[in-house]
Amino acid sequence: xxxxxTNITTFVMFMFTLWVIIGRFRSKPDASWPLFYYxxxxxxxxxxxxxxxxxxxxxxxxxxxxxxxxFLGGFFGWTVRFIEFICLVLLAYQFIxxxxx
Numbered sequence: 001x002x003x004x005x006t007n008i009t010t011f012v013m014f015m016f017t018l019w020v021i022i023g024r025f026r027s028k029p030d031a032s033w034p035l036f037y038y039x040x041x042x043x044x045x046x047x048x049x050x051x052x053x054x055x056x057x058x059x060x061x062x063x064x065x066x067x068x069x070x071f072l073g074g075f076f077g078w079t080v081r082f083i084e085f086i087c088l089v090l091l092a093y094q095f096i097x098x099x100x101x
Contacts, residue, residue, distance in 0.1 A: 001100050006048065013044055014095035021088050029072075029081060034064045041091065052094055060087030 001007060020037045027033075038061040045052050063084035066072065072080060 007099055009044070010095055011099045013041065014092060014099060016040065017088055017092040017095060021085070021092065024081075024085065024088070029067050029077070030069075032068070035061075035068075038064055051098055052091065056087050056090055056094075060084055060091065063087065 016037055020034050023031070024034065038057070041052070041057055042061070045054070045057055060083075063080050066080050067077075067084065
């Protein structure tokens with residue numbers, strides 16, 4: 001791994017992704033702070049285009065926005081949480097693979 005600004009930024013985004021994954025299990029599902037994380041991911045994607053999968057970013061963002069609604073519960077709420085968890089895990093994999101490339 002070379003210590004460049006891009007690699008360090010990518011590793012910081014990886015650490016933030018792990019923080020969001022852990023925080024999603026510890027906090028309420030309607031917390032607002034993961035939306036700031038997704039804002040950072042979209043900014044990272046705009047700064048370094050074609051490094052991350054766009055569909056993964058926007059699917060996770062939409063799932064986080066849908067979890068803010070109060071009417072989500074039962075199977076539909078669980079499905080949205082699972083989709084966001086899968087998106088976060090895949091984003092973490094992409095960040096760590098970009099860091100140690």
